Amino acid sequence: MANVAVLGAGSWGTALSVVLADNYHDVRLWTHRKDQAQQINETHHNEKYLQEVSLPSNIVAYNDMEAALQDVTAVVVVVPTKAIREVCQQMKSVLSHKVTIIHATKGIDPDSLKRVSEMMEEELPDDIYEDIVVLSGPSHAEEVGLRQPTTVTVSSHTMKEAEIAQDLFINEHFRVYTNPDVVGVELGGALKNIIALGAGISDGLGYGDNAKSALITRGLAEIARLGTSMGANPLTFAGLTGVGDLIVTCTSQHSRNWRAGNMLGKGYDLHDVLEHMGMVVEGVRTTNAAYKLSQSQQIEMPITQGIEQLLFHGAAPKEVVDQLMTRGRRHEMEDLANILGDQYSS
Numbered sequence: 001m002a003n004v005a006v007l008g009a010g011s012w013g014t015a016l017s018v019v020l021a022d023n024y025h026d027v028r029l030w031t032h033r034k035d036q037a038q039q040i041n042e043t044h045h046n047e048k049y050l051q052e053v054s055l056p057s058n059i060v061a062y063n064d065m066e067a068a069l070q071d072v073t074a075v076v077v078v079v080p081t082k083a084i085r086e087v088c089q090q091m092k093s094v095l096s097h098k099v100t101i102i103h104a105t106k107g108i109d110p111d112s113l114k115r116v117s118e119m120m121e122e123e124l125p126d127d128i129y130e131d132i133v134v135l136s137g138p139s140h141a142e143e144v145g146l147r148q149p150t151t152v153t154v155s156s157h158t159m160k161e162a163e164i165a166q167d168l169f170i171n172e173h174f175r176v177y178t179n180p181d182v183v184g185v186e187l188g189g190a191l192k193n194i195i196a197l198g199a200g201i202s203d204g205l206g207y208g209d210n211a212k213s214a215l216i217t218r219g220l221a222e223i224a225r226l227g228t229s230m231g232a233n234p235l236t237f238a239g240l241t242g243v244g245d246l247i248v249t250c251t252s253q254h255s256r257n258w259r260a261g262n263m264l265g266k267g268y269d270l271h272d273v274l275e276h277m278g279m280v281v282e283g284v285r286t287t288n289a290a291y292k293l294s295q296s297q298q299i300e301m302p303i304t305q306g307i308e309q310l311l312f313h314g315a316a317p318k319e320v321v322d323q324l325m326t327r328g329r330r331h332e333m334e335d336l337a338n339i340l341g342d343q344y345s346s
């Protein structure tokens with residue numbers, strides 16, 4: 001059994017700690033809030049996130065990162081995308097031995113346009129890890145915390161590191177696959193949040209299942225279009241971290257992105273929506289990142305473009321839907337063949 005640090009005591013860090021604790025690892029759940037660490041250790045509940053889940057005694061909360069990282073063999077980073085660089089800098093200042101590093105964050109940085117593992121590689125010295133492992137897939141913390149059946153994928157350039165992560169997490173409730181396509185796994189998990197905002201907006205406007213299915217399907221096409229242009233394998237988007245995560249995030253009321261979109265569709269203002277959520281809604285910043293990438297790579301992403309207009313330029317939800325529905329005519333097979341490559345062209 002291993003000593004594992006989980007950096008980030010939000011919903012997902014807490015749920016992943018439960019999986020690791022169920023596998024008999026000693027889990028150090030690090031939080032940047034001293035009062036939260038104390039509260040978790042006293043009550044064995046995380047009162048702010050995932051309150052209903054009772055935490056096993058082999059999860060101990062820490063506020064001191066140096067103490068949390070002492071003698072660990074693996075570190076799981078689960079903070080919002082915007083905190084990744086800061087947390088890596090803190091890690092770098094106190095970690096001197098080699099560990100397996102896994103991240104479970106889903107986003108793209110709108111300033112540097114980097115994926116999370118790329119930002120981590122920029123911030124961390126390469127002598128403290130072999131490779132960064134990405135953990136992604138359809139996995140709402142609320143269900144994982146209740147030990148409901150869940151499947152995820154771990155990905156790294158070296159299979160050995162992905163398999164170490166697979167061994168740490170896999171159990172009878174939490175099935176872990178491996179996939180070597182880091183770019184595809186990471187982009188699928190980040191970009192689906194944009195489409196989930198769209199699905200929530202559609203539901204908030206009172207549109208039905210036809211509209212949502214259209215968003216999921218055409219959303220997948222634009223995710224795969226940008227993804228393959230950035231080096232992803234198109235097959236990855238047919239897997240758990242592609243269509244799998246897209247389905248769960250667009251259809252589950254656990255999804256923060258869906259819920260935020262739903263309020264936007266009902267006419268609430270973005271600032272008020274984010275205040276109300278009180279948890280990270282990654283799709284907002286990632287929409288801006290993906291929009292900028294689509295512009296620089298000249299990739300057509302009409303749904304992302306519409307959501308960018310709605311979030312940041314005052315477009316009304318109904319106006320965005322009207323624009324999407326009245327675009328020029330398209331040939332579906334040509335679109336799909338373009339994503340898959342020449343061998344599929346008719």
Ligand SMILES: NC(=O)C1=CN([C@@H]2O[C@H](COP(=O)(O)OP(=O)(O)OC[C@H]3O[C@@H](n4cnc5c(N)ncnc54)[C@H](OP(=O)(O)O)[C@@H]3O)[C@@H](O)[C@H]2O)C=CC1
Binds near residue numbers: 079081104
């Ligand atoms: N929730 C889920 O079901 C899933 C989430 N994810 C991904 O996991 C990532 C984290 O999400 P989630 O846990 O749900 O988010 P939450 O909003 O539930 O929690 C975020 C946590 O990160 C902490 N945090 C924020 N900024 C910093 C910082 N600078 N330094 C240290 N800690 C910080 C927050 O602290 P504070 O309380 O002080 O704000 C909070 O504890 C996201 O990228 C999300 O997309 C992936 C799969 C499932």
Ligand SMILES: O=C(CO)COP(=O)(O)O
Binds near residue numbers: 106
């Ligand atoms: O990534 C998730 C499920 O796989 C969580 O999505 P939300 O951030 O929208 O809740």
